[in-house]
Amino acid sequence: NAGVTQTPKFRILKIGQSMTLQCTQDMNHNYMYWYRQDPGMGLKLIYYSVGAGITDKGEVPNGYNVSRSTTEDFPLRLELAAPSQTSVYFCASQDGGGTDTQYFGPGTRLTVL
Amino acid sequence: QKEVEQNSGPLSVPEGAIASLNCTYSDRVSQSFFWYRQYSGKSPELIMSIYSNGDKEDGRFTAQLNKASQYVSLLIRDSQPSDSATYLCASKGSARQLTFGSGTQLTVLP
Numbered sequence: 481n482a483g484v485t486q487t488p489k490f491r492i493l494k495i496g497q498s499m500t501l502q503c504t505q506d507m508n509h510n511y512m513y514w515y516r517q518d519p520g521m522g523l524k525l526i527y528y529s530v531g532a533g534i535t536d537k538g539e540v541p542n543g544y545n546v547s548r549s550t551t552e553d554f555p556l557r558l559e560l561a562a563p564s565q566t567s568v569y570f571c572a573s574q575d576g577g578g579t580d581t582q583y584f585g586p587g588t589r590l591t592v593l
Numbered sequence: 594q595k596e597v598e599q600n601s602g603p604l605s606v607p608e609g610a611i612a613s614l615n616c617t618y619s620d621r622v623s624q625s626f627f628w629y630r631q632y633s634g635k636s637p638e639l640i641m642s643i644y645s646n647g648d649k650e651d652g653r654f655t656a657q658l659n660k661a662s663q664y665v666s667l668l669i670r671d672s673q674p675s676d677s678a679t680y681l682c683a684s685k686g687s688a689r690q691l692t693f694g695s696g697t698q699l700t701v702l703p
Contacts, residue, residue, distance in 0.1 A: 511689055522597075522681055522693035523637070538690065570636055574689055580625060582691065584636035 481506050484585035486571050492591045493561040501556040501588050503571030509583075510576035512554040514538075514546065516567040517587075523570060529554055530576070561592045596620075599682050599694035607702050612669040614697050616682030619663070625685040626658060626665045631696070632678045641667060672701040 487502045505512065510531045515523035525538030529548040543565060545557040554573075558565060568589050572582040596619040606612045618626070625644050629637035643649045643656040643665065655668040669676055679698045683691040 513690070515693075520695070522599075522695045523691075524693070525690055528690060539692075580627070580642055580685065580689070581639050582689075584638070587636050 483507065484571055484573050484583050486569075486585035486588050488588060489586065490589045492593060493558075494593060495561060495563065497561050498557070498559050499561070499590075501558070501569055501571075501590075503554045503556065503585060504552050505554075505571075505573040505583070505585075506552065507573060507575070507583065508551060509573035510551070511574040512548065513572045513574075513582065514544070514554070514556045515570045515572065516540065516565075517570060518567050526556065526569075558590075563592050566590060566592045597682055597684055597692050597694040599680075600697045602697040603700060604697055605700045605702055606672050608672060608674060610672050610701075612672045612676065612699055612701070614667040614669075614680050614682075614699065616665040616667075616694055617663055618665065618682075618684045618692075620684060620686070620692075621663065623684040623686065626656075627683045627685070627691065628654075628656060628665075628667045629681040629683060629693075630678045631681060637681055669699075672699075674701045674703050677701050 484505045513528045514526040524540045527546040529535045571585040574582045628641040631637040641656040643658045649656045653670045657666045679696040681696045682694040
């Protein structure tokens with residue numbers, strides 16, 4: 481199992497550009513999450529999904545969009561990138577059963593200039 | 594707004610000492626708490642979870658929960674340089690969402 485994979489690892493965007501951060505998990509987990517982590521800070525939840533076709537906003541959703549058409553994939557879309565979106569983005573997944581462990585991907589480091 | 598607060602740190606301890614990391618939370622409804630370890634430039638990994646008042650031990654790690662005081666702690670005994678990392682406290686909400694603290698950076702000095 482590869483676990484949770486994210487692409488790209490690094491990206492530099494210009495203000496106003498758009499991009500999609502990819503996240504794929506091969507553990508057949510129902511729950512998936514997108515977090516952002518600013519330097520020296522904890523993780524803040526952007527969006528989450530409890531299953532294919534179901535998504536909901538987290539704490540900091542403005543400027544982002546998500547979709548979940550399959551169990552495996554949970555892409556995060558940035559529209560009109562702004563410097564405030566410079567951060568490290570982590571995708572995570574979790575089984576819908578009794579375990580509480582969230583498994584994190586390696587992260588995408590995004591810089592908006 | 595649900596909040597999780599942690600010692601601002603950074604925290605330095607000598608090798609072999611006990612490292613004590615603390616966390617408070619504001620949401621009284623929270624029932625589950627977690628400690629994640631994050632090495633520099635890496636993603637968080639779960640090291641401890643605790644659900645009931647009292648202590649939970651796993652090897653050199655002990656998590657403590659006091660729901661009345663809304664307080665969670667992590668003790669690391671016999672600290673090793675490999676324990677040097679940022680430790681994130683988190684509480685679980687609905688839909689298994691996690692609310693994270695800002696983290697405490699721990700350095701274990703050889």
